[in-house]
Amino acid sequence: MPILPFPGPSVLRRIAVFFLLMAICGLLAASPAPAGAPYHGNTNSHKFHSALCRYYNCPHCTRIFQTRDEAIAAGYVPCRVCNP
Numbered sequence: 747m748p749i750l751p752f753p754g755p756s757v758l759r760r761i762a763v764f765f766l767l768m769a770i771c772g773l774l775a776a777s778p779a780p781a782g783a784p785y786h787g788n789t790n791s792h793k794f795h796s797a798l799c800r801y802y803n804c805p806h807c808t809r810i811f812q813t814r815d816e817a818i819a820a821g822y823v824p825c826r827v828c829n830p
């Protein structure tokens with residue numbers, strides 16, 4: 747009799763539990779917006795945006811700031827839409 751390529755039920759249960767735990771961890775990690783979320787600075791207009799702004803991922807918003815002070819120190823001004 748050939749060896750079955752399929753794992754036994756106990757192994758399947760462990761795999762299921764593993765994926766369930768991974769899903770829970772993913773939900774916990776994704777649900778709250780992290781405090782002190784980084785800002786995106788527009789390298790063209792020198793304005794910076796919060797993570798909730800609709801311009802956050804604009805084509806020129808490639809400069810990343812960890813704090814508001816960091817953006818201002820770099821000569822960037824707060825966006826008038828999101829007012830970070």
Ligand SMILES: [Zn+2]
Nearest residue numbers: 795799825828
């Ligand atoms: Zn903005």
